[in-house]
Amino acid sequence: MHWTRRSVADFRVLAWLRWRQWRSSALYWLRTLGYDPARQNFIDRLYALYLLLFGLVWIVVAGLAAVSQAAALGRGLPPAAAEAFLSSMPWLVVGLAVLLLIRALRSSPLLLSFPDMAYVAASPVSRAAFAMVNFGQACIQYWVIVLPVAALLVVVASQPLGQPVARWAALRAAAAGAPVIPLLLSLAWLGGLLRLDRRERRGSSLWWWAALLLVPLAWLLPPLRWPGEAIGAAIRGPFPAGTVVLLWAVAALAVAALGYVSQKINLIAAAEESRTYARLNALGLMAILAPDVAKQIRRQESLARRGARLALPRGEGLMALAARSMLLSLRRPLALVQLALWMSGAVITAAWLVLGKAPLTLWFFWVSFLVWAPPKMLAEAFGSDTAEPYLRQLLPMGNGALALAGGSTPLLVALLGGGIGWIVAALQHQLTPAGWVFGAGLVVCGVLVLLLAQAAAHARVGFLGWRPPYAGWLLIVVALIGGAILATGPVPGAILGAGLALLLLGAAVGASQPIAVD
Amino acid sequence: MSGHPNHGAHLTVSHVSYRYGPSWVLNDITFALPGAALVVLAGRNGAGKSTLLRCLAGWARPTRGEVFIQGVRVYQHERHARARVLLVPDTPPFYDELTAWEHVQFVARANRLTGWREPAERWLRQFGLWSARDAYPFTLSRGMRYKLGLCLALMLQPPLLLLDEPLGPLDPVSAGLLWEELERRRGEGMAILLSSHQTPPADPDRYLLMEDGVLIGDLPGGETADQTLEELLADALDAQIGG
Numbered sequence: 001m002h003w004t005r006r007s008v009a010d011f012r013v014l015a016w017l018r019w020r021q022w023r024s025s026a027l028y029w030l031r032t033l034g035y036d037p038a039r040q041n042f043i044d045r046l047y048a049l050y051l052l053l054f055g056l057v058w059i060v061v062a063g064l065a066a067v068s069q070a071a072a073l074g075r076g077l078p079p080a081a082a083e084a085f086l087s088s089m090p091w092l093v094v095g096l097a098v099l100l101l102i103r104a105l106r107s108s109p110l111l112l113s114f115p116d117m118a119y120v121a122a123s124p125v126s127r128a129a130f131a132m133v134n135f136g137q138a139c140i141q142y143w144v145i146v147l148p149v150a151a152l153l154v155v156v157a158s159q160p161l162g163q164p165v166a167r168w169a170a171l172r173a174a175a176a177g178a179p180v181i182p183l184l185l186s187l188a189w190l191g192g193l194l195r196l197d198r199r200e201r202r203g204s205s206l207w208w209w210a211a212l213l214l215v216p217l218a219w220l221l222p223p224l225r226w227p228g229e230a231i232g233a234a235i236r237g238p239f240p241a242g243t244v245v246l247l248w249a250v251a252a253l254a255v256a257a258l259g260y261v262s263q264k265i266n267l268i269a270a271a272e273e274s275r276t277y278a279r280l281n282a283l284g285l286m287a288i289l290a291p292d293v294a295k296q297i298r299r300q301e302s303l304a305r306r307g308a309r310l311a312l313p314r315g316e317g318l319m320a321l322a323a324r325s326m327l328l329s330l331r332r333p334l335a336l337v338q339l340a341l342w343m344s345g346a347v348i349t350a351a352w353l354v355l356g357k358a359p360l361t362l363w364f365f366w367v368s369f370l371v372w373a374p375p376k377m378l379a380e381a382f383g384s385d386t387a388e389p390y391l392r393q394l395l396p397m398g399n400g401a402l403a404l405a406g407g408s409t410p411l412l413v414a415l416l417g418g419g420i421g422w423i424v425a426a427l428q429h430q431l432t433p434a435g436w437v438f439g440a441g442l443v444v445c446g447v448l449v450l451l452l453a454q455a456a457a458h459a460r461v462g463f464l465g466w467r468p469p470y471a472g473w474l475l476i477v478v479a480l481i482g483g484a485i486l487a488t489g490p491v492p493g494a495i496l497g498a499g500l501a502l503l504l505l506g507a508a509v510g511a512s513q514p515i516a517v518d
Numbered sequence: 519m520s521g522h523p524n525h526g527a528h529l530t531v532s533h534v535s536y537r538y539g540p541s542w543v544l545n546d547i548t549f550a551l552p553g554a555a556l557v558v559l560a561g562r563n564g565a566g567k568s569t570l571l572r573c574l575a576g577w578a579r580p581t582r583g584e585v586f587i588q589g590v591r592v593y594q595h596e597r598h599a600r601a602r603v604l605l606v607p608d609t610p611p612f613y614d615e616l617t618a619w620e621h622v623q624f625v626a627r628a629n630r631l632t633g634w635r636e637p638a639e640r641w642l643r644q645f646g647l648w649s650a651r652d653a654y655p656f657t658l659s660r661g662m663r664y665k666l667g668l669c670l671a672l673m674l675q676p677p678l679l680l681l682d683e684p685l686g687p688l689d690p691v692s693a694g695l696l697w698e699e700l701e702r703r704r705g706e707g708m709a710i711l712l713s714s715h716q717t718p719p720a721d722p723d724r725y726l727l728m729e730d731g732v733l734i735g736d737l738p739g740g741e742t743a744d745q746t747l748e749e750l751l752a753d754a755l756d757a758q759i760g761g
Binding site: 331 | 575576577578579593596597600601603604605606607610611612613614615616617620623624625627628629630652653654656657667670674
């Protein structure tokens, strides 16, 4: 089977379909800004022009500001940094190739949405045309996202090389990098589609390790480092036009090979491996507006792929909650590590702020961080229990016990992470034994406050006629501690404020109704 | 503890109304389940069946009226009342990280139940869930998930069991098995109120018929043996329109 007239016709139809999908999402966003394409009077057209100009001006101004900031940052770098960046360019490209290949080998690079599964995969449309349209879409996405970011990096790194070199280095790098994207993507897709064609399901999860072989291969075979070297040469200038034309030619060959291989794609296999993508795609705007839903979908798919590891430990009553907490946590080890690191970082920075007598503005940023990026895992199980009345009615204990026992493993890990952070901070600042104990006590209080503040928000506890969210509870705590410090001094104030906060939050969660009704 | 004069009743619903936004979803509903009973709550889509069940289970607070479970006022003594009632919604949610069997284990152990393993295993086998016991519930079909929800509720043996549309997601064999189990539970003293669009596999003790948030019929099951649920509903609606 070869590319026929029919394949070309299918390609055009599918490209048109993608264009219409892109157009309808663009129109959706325009509607959110008040522009209705259905109305075509003078004022609406003027408003569309205004939006277009505003968007263009915003992009240009933001781009220029970013370039200016990047250049200012780069001027502070030593020349050796620029040289190191340029000499590592071939390996950066090899690294990107490895990452793309790993992604393509772990799951199908050709991803289908639910409508694709229903109408495209089930139709006799040319598989190669479908693959190539999706490949083109992927290339455009990478060009739009990766090239500007890479160009900004080049602006930073090229400044120490001096003005004649640095002036157009980013543009030269982008022009040289443009063919590298379809080249690397097509090689990754080739690997991914060949694996899909073999459909060795049992060994499929291990195939991606093969991508790591690219690193020793690139070490042994210098031609594999050639694309990165070409970009490095473009940054140094003058622009290596001949090399870039050759890069485009090699990329075209790789894309042609992809076109040939894609004729044999098994779309059933691709659809099976596209389930996560399809579910996220079906969310549409919700994926952005409700990131927790998208996160839950990813978590479910990951759990389903791995299967149920470990067993529920034995335990009755509250111990059953602790056992569940352990099992839930051990099934998501990465989240536990993140929690420990989060706590260590928060404690080290807090200690630095206190002992370094940092200005109030830095405190503001630290508290904002606690408010906007809390360690959600602490009260995640409690959140699941209270979010669904059906699940909550199956558990006979009160909310206080449920929050503490249900989140016992993350609580212990957070205390461990916070403890390690405190040891590091205390050693750095050479504290007295009393200082060690005082700080350790504050770490324990802090972790409990974070857990209980989240639990109070999940349980929708009222406070003076208001149902504060997590951020609201945390700000109440900050106000309590701040007030106590102002009234009684730093050390007694911190102890008094933390104690009051724990009492308030503990009482609020403990007295809350298992199922909050409006 | 303030109670209702009818202490012995499993459930007493007294002039319950519920407003959602500008519209009244329930309007002056009054009935009682004096003792063990198997009662079907029937009505068309939007009649207010699910909202009524949510009010009875203490998941939503009626705008007016009172609900008593075994003489305990639900909203004043929420924790006491909650131990006496369980509602299985039409799509029960589950924990993402626990398998079907781990849900059974967890709920049984958290409630310090004894002798739960053998009956729980029997229900899972009867409902065809045993082979999927190690699967995560989010990978199961809606019917299978409902069966798991039922197993958890049956295991806890509440005096009052509320089921929202249990016959909809179940296959005919499982629906028959569920009905047998519910009849057995009624024999052991449980009061069961279930909502349904479909004619149940056998006659219940009573039919409560709803339309537009109003109770339009309260019929004993035995006297309606020759009529399907659709016919009963149609008659009640005709009578209401005629009246």
